[in-house]
Amino acid sequence: MIGFLHPWVLLGLAAASIPVLLHLLARREPPTVVFPAVRYLITTTREHQRRLKLQNLLLLLLRTLLVVALVLAAAGPTMPLRGVAGHAASAMVLIVDNSPSSGVVVSGTARLAQLQAAGRAVLKRATPDDALWLISADGIPRRGDPVTLADQVSRLSVSPRRLDLGEALRLAREVLASESRPGEIVLLSDLQASAVSPAEVSTPLLVGRITASPPPNTGIGRLELGPQPWSSDGGRIAVALVGDSGPPLPLSASIGNRPARQALIRVGGIASLNLPAVPSGWWAVTVQLDPDELRMDDRRVGVVRVAPVARVTWNPQDRFIAAACQVLEANRRLARGDEITLGRLGRVGSVVMPPADPAELGALNRALAARGIPWSFGALVVTPGATDSNSIVGRTRVLRRYQLRSTASGRTGVLVTAAGSPWLVRSGGVLLLGSRLEPTWTELPVSAGFMPFIDVLLNRLARGELTIANAAPGDVIDLPDLVTTVRQGEREWQVEGGGKFRPSDLGEYYLLAGRDTVGALSVNPDPRESLLAPASESEIRRLWKGAQVVDLTEVGGFAFSSGSRGDLRGALLWSALVLGLLELGMASGWRRAQ
Amino acid sequence: MNRPAGSPRRARLDLLDPLEVSKLGGIEVVTEGVVEGFLSGLHRSPRRGFSVEFAEHRMYQPGDELRYVDWKILGRNDRLYVKQFEEETNLRAMVVCDVSRSMAWTGSPDTVLPKLAYAQRLIAALALVLLRQRDATGLIIFDDEVRAVVPPRARMSHWRQLLHTLAELEAGAGTAAEPALRRVVDQLRRRGLVVFVSDLLLDRALALKALRFLRHRGHQVLVLHIMDPGEVTLGGPAEARFEDPETRAAVVLRPRDWAGAYRETVRSVVGEWRLACRRHGIKYHRVTTDTPFGMVLREALAPASRPG
Numbered sequence: 001m002i003g004f005l006h007p008w009v010l011l012g013l014a015a016a017s018i019p020v021l022l023h024l025l026a027r028r029e030p031p032t033v034v035f036p037a038v039r040y041l042i043t044t045t046r047e048h049q050r051r052l053k054l055q056n057l058l059l060l061l062l063r064t065l066l067v068v069a070l071v072l073a074a075a076g077p078t079m080p081l082r083g084v085a086g087h088a089a090s091a092m093v094l095i096v097d098n099s100p101s102s103g104v105v106v107s108g109t110a111r112l113a114q115l116q117a118a119g120r121a122v123l124k125r126a127t128p129d130d131a132l133w134l135i136s137a138d139g140i141p142r143r144g145d146p147v148t149l150a151d152q153v154s155r156l157s158v159s160p161r162r163l164d165l166g167e168a169l170r171l172a173r174e175v176l177a178s179e180s181r182p183g184e185i186v187l188l189s190d191l192q193a194s195a196v197s198p199a200e201v202s203t204p205l206l207v208g209r210i211t212a213s214p215p216p217n218t219g220i221g222r223l224e225l226g227p228q229p230w231s232s233d234g235g236r237i238a239v240a241l242v243g244d245s246g247p248p249l250p251l252s253a254s255i256g257n258r259p260a261r262q263a264l265i266r267v268g269g270i271a272s273l274n275l276p277a278v279p280s281g282w283w284a285v286t287v288q289l290d291p292d293e294l295r296m297d298d299r300r301v302g303v304v305r306v307a308p309v310a311r312v313t314w315n316p317q318d319r320f321i322a323a324a325c326q327v328l329e330a331n332r333r334l335a336r337g338d339e340i341t342l343g344r345l346g347r348v349g350s351v352v353m354p355p356a357d358p359a360e361l362g363a364l365n366r367a368l369a370a371r372g373i374p375w376s377f378g379a380l381v382v383t384p385g386a387t388d389s390n391s392i393v394g395r396t397r398v399l400r401r402y403q404l405r406s407t408a409s410g411r412t413g414v415l416v417t418a419a420g421s422p423w424l425v426r427s428g429g430v431l432l433l434g435s436r437l438e439p440t441w442t443e444l445p446v447s448a449g450f451m452p453f454i455d456v457l458l459n460r461l462a463r464g465e466l467t468i469a470n471a472a473p474g475d476v477i478d479l480p481d482l483v484t485t486v487r488q489g490e491r492e493w494q495v496e497g498g499g500k501f502r503p504s505d506l507g508e509y510y511l512l513a514g515r516d517t518v519g520a521l522s523v524n525p526d527p528r529e530s531l532l533a534p535a536s537e538s539e540i541r542r543l544w545k546g547a548q549v550v551d552l553t554e555v556g557g558f559a560f561s562s563g564s565r566g567d568l569r570g571a572l573l574w575s576a577l578v579l580g581l582l583e584l585g586m587a588s589g590w591r592r593a594q
Numbered sequence: 595m596n597r598p599a600g601s602p603r604r605a606r607l608d609l610l611d612p613l614e615v616s617k618l619g620g621i622e623v624v625t626e627g628v629v630e631g632f633l634s635g636l637h638r639s640p641r642r643g644f645s646v647e648f649a650e651h652r653m654y655q656p657g658d659e660l661r662y663v664d665w666k667i668l669g670r671n672d673r674l675y676v677k678q679f680e681e682e683t684n685l686r687a688m689v690v691c692d693v694s695r696s697m698a699w700t701g702s703p704d705t706v707l708p709k710l711a712y713a714q715r716l717i718a719a720l721a722l723v724l725l726r727q728r729d730a731t732g733l734i735i736f737d738d739e740v741r742a743v744v745p746p747r748a749r750m751s752h753w754r755q756l757l758h759t760l761a762e763l764e765a766g767a768g769t770a771a772e773p774a775l776r777r778v779v780d781q782l783r784r785r786g787l788v789v790f791v792s793d794l795l796l797d798r799a800l801a802l803k804a805l806r807f808l809r810h811r812g813h814q815v816l817v818l819h820i821m822d823p824g825e826v827t828l829g830g831p832a833e834a835r836f837e838d839p840e841t842r843a844a845v846v847l848r849p850r851d852w853a854g855a856y857r858e859t860v861r862s863v864v865g866e867w868r869l870a871c872r873r874h875g876i877k878y879h880r881v882t883t884d885t886p887f888g889m890v891l892r893e894a895l896a897p898a899s900r901p902g
Contacts (some may be wrong), residue, residue: 036825
C-alpha cells in the first residue's frame with residue numbers, strides 16, 4: 001500500500017485541474033475577427049478537427065499527469081519494496097527486551113548480548129532521515145539518531161523490570177501514530193511465553209527471536225512473611241519456587257545478619273522456615289537459591305516489622321469484636337492492656353466505631369473535636385455499597401455507614417473508602433470506622449478477612465504503621481498519606497503523601513513520615529520472568545497478526561525492508577521529466593508541423 | 595498632372611511595395627509611374643507581334659482601306675490586292691473585377707493594401723499598358739450582381755473613363771461571378787482577352803463553368819487570384835471567432851493550432867484552381883497584395899496570354 005511522507009501536500013492535487021481550468025477559461029468569449037477566407041478555415045477544421053482534438057486531449061492529459069506526478073513526488077510517496085538497496089525515510093521503533101530473562105547466560109554469554117548485537121545491526125541500516133526510537137524494559141521510548149541509539153543499546157544492562165511485549169508493541173504503535181513516515185516496529189526478544197500478550201499490530205512488525213532453547217531455570221516465586229508485626233519470639237516464612245521442575249534445591253533464609261536457615265525445596269512445593277528472634281524494628285528477610293543460569297530470580301527479599309503485640313481494651317458487649325480479639329489473644333497477636341481502645345474513643349490509641357445509639361453521636365463528635373481529630377461522623381448512609389479495593393480489607397460489602405467528614409482541608413488520613421467516600425480514616429493514633437463491625441452494618445465480621453483486618457487494625461494501623469507491600473520493579477505504588485520520604489539504603493526520594501512511587505531496582509524500600517518509618521516496600525523480580533519457555537512461532541503469529549518472525553542473527557537484513565518502503569519520489573520525478581519532455585516534444589513538433 | 599514625388603521613373607515604381615507606391619499619389623499618377631517603370635524595364639517591347647502578322651492577300655474590294663493595298667503587286671501585275679493580317683484590329687480585352695465585401699479586407703491595414711485597392715491599381719496599370727498598345731480595354735465590375743460595365747475602347751482617353759470607374763469602386767455585398775463573366779460575351783464579339791480579377795471566394799463550380807464558357811467562345815482567359823498575405827498565413831489572437839464578412843459564417847479556433855493545416859488548405863485550394871484552369875486553357879496567377887505591380891503585369895502580359 002502506498003503511503004506518503006507529507007500527505008498534506010496531496011491537497012496540491014487540486015492543481016491538476018489547472019490545465020483543464022485554463023483550457024476552459026481560455027475558451028470563454030474569444031474576440032471576433034473578420035476574415036474573408038472562413039471557408040478555408042471551415043474546410044481545414046473539417047478535415048483536421050479529429051486529429052487536433054486528439055492532440056489537444058493528449059497534451060491536456062500529459063500536462064495533467066505532469067502536475068499530478070510533481071505533486072505526488074512532493075508528497076513523498078513510498079510503498080513496500082523488497083530487495084532495494086536503500087529505503088525511504090522511515091519511522092522505526094526498536095524494542096529490546098532486556099527484562100530479567102535476558103540475563104540468562106548460555107555458553108558464557110548473556111542473551112542480552114545477542115539482543116544488543118542484533119539491535120546494533122538493525123540501527124546500522126538506519127539513515128539520518130529515519131525517525132528512530134528505542135524502547136527497553138523501562139518502557140520509556142527514547143528517540144535518537146542511529147549512532148546515539150546504538151550506543152544506548154550497547155549500554156543496556158539486564159533490567160529487573162518485566163517487559164510485557166504486548167504492552168511494548170502498543171506503546172510503539174502509539175509512538176508511530178504521530179509519524180507521517182512509514183513505520184516499522186522491530187522487536188528483539190527471547191519471546192518468553194509469559195511475556196507475550198495479544199496486541200493489535202497495524203504497523204509492520206519484524207520480530208527477531210532467539211532460536212536456541214533456553215536452559216532449565218528455577219527461581220524463587222513467592223516469599224510469605226506471615227502476619228506482622230512479628231513478636232520478639234521470631235517468625236515463620238513460607239517460600240515457593242517457580243520454573244522448571246527438577247530435584248530438590250537447597251534454600252537459605254536469613255533475617256538481618258543472623259545466621260541463615262537452610263531447607264530443601266522443589267518446584268511446586270512450599271518450604272516453611274522459622275527465623276530466629278530479633279529485637280523490635282524493621283528487618284530485611286532474604287531467601288536465596290544456589291546460582292543458576294538466571295541469577296536475578298535466585299534471591300528474594302522481604303521486610304518484616306518486629307514489635308510487641310498491641311495491648312488492647314475492647315468491649316465484651318461487641319460480640320464479633322470480642323470474639324476476634326479473644327482468638328488473636330490466644331494466638332499471641334494481641335494482649336490485654338490500655339495501649340489501644342477498640343470500639344470507642346480511648347485516652348491514647350483508639351479504633352472508634354459509630355455508637356449503636358445515634359443519640360450519642362453528637363457527644364462523640366464533640367469529644368473527637370476536643371481531641372483535635374479533624375474527622376467527625378456525619379449523616380447515616382443506608383445505601384449498600386462496597387469498600388474499594390485496598391490492601392487492608394479488600395473488597396467488602398458495606399450495608400450501612402456514617403459519612404466521615406473532614407473538618408480540615410483535604411482528606412489526609414483516608415485508609416479505606418466505601419463507594420468513594422472515606423470509610424476508615426486515621427488521625428494520629430485514632431482510627432475512625434464508618435460502620436459498626438456488625439453484620440447489619442457490614443459483611444466484614446462474618447467474612448474470612450475479619451481476623452486479619454482486626455490484626456492489621458490493632459497491630460499496625462492503630463500504632464501508626466501504614467503499609468508493608470510487595471512490588472516488582474516498575475510497578476506504580478500509591479504512597480499512603482503522610483509519607484514524606486522513600487529510602488533504599490543510602491538513596492532517598494522526597495515524595496508527597498498520596499502520590500505515586502515507581503521503584504526501579506530490586507530490594508527493600510522504607511517509607512518514612514518525617515523521622516518515623518511507617519511502612520516498607522519489598523521489590524523483587526516478577527516471578528513470571530523465571531519461566532523461560534518461549535512462545536511458539538505460530539502463537540506469535542496468532543497474537544500479532546502479520547508479524548514477520550526471523551532469526552535474531554538475520555534481523556538486521558530484514559529491517560527497513562519488511563516495514564520500510566521504497567521511495568517512489570525518484571520514479572515519479574523521472575516520470576514527470578519524461579512527461580514534460582513528451583509534452584514539449586509533441587507540442588513543439590505539432591506546432592512546427594503547423 | 596502631378597508627378598509622384600521622388601522621381602518615380604527612376605525609382606521603378608513597378609517593383610516597389612504596393613502600399614508604398616499607393617502613398618505617392620492618386621491612381622492615375624501611380625499607375626502611370628508603374629507602367630512607365632514596367633515598360634522601361636522590359637528588354638523587348640511588348641508591342642512586338644501585336645496584330646501585325648501578315649496572313650494572305652486578297653482581291654481589293656471597294657471600301658477597303660487604301661493603306662492595306664500592296665503597291666508592289668500593283669506595280670508588278672497591275673492588279674489591286676490588299677494585305678490580309680492575322681488580326682486586322684488590335685486586341686480587345688475585358689477586365690472583370692470582383693468588388694465583393696471580401697475584397698475590401700486586409701489583414702494588416704498598416705502594411706498591406708486592401709485587396710480591392712490593390713486590384714484597382716493593378717487594373718488601371720494593366721489597362722494603361724493595353725491602351726498604349728492600341729488594345730481596346732473594357733471593364734466589368736460585379737459583386738453579387740453586375741455593378742458597372744465599361745465597353746472596350748482603344749482610345750487613350752478611354753483610360754480616364756476606366757480610372758473614373760475604378761476610383762468610384764466600393765466594396766459591395768456577396769459574390770456572384772457567373773453573370774458578370776457571361777456579360778463579357780456581350781462586350782467581346784470576337785475573340786479577345788478576359789482578365790478576371792477576384793479573391794475567388796465564390797462558388798468555384800459556377801465561376802469555372804463561366805470561365806470555360808468564355809474559353810469555349812475562343813477568348814483567352816487570365817485569372818488573377820488576389821490574396822492578402824493574411825489569408826495565406828493564418829494569424830491573430832490566441833483564440834478567435836473568425837467571421838466571414840459576406841456570409842457571416844463563423845468558426846472559433848486557435849490560429850496557432852490551425853496555422854499549419856490552414857496553410858495546407860490554402861495551398862490545396864490554390865492548387866485546385868490552378869489545375870482546373872490549366873485543364874481548360876485558362877491562365878491562372880495567384881497574386882498576393884504585397885507583390886509589386888510590375889511583377890504581376892509581367893506575368894499577366896507575357897506572350898502566352900495573347901489570344902491564340
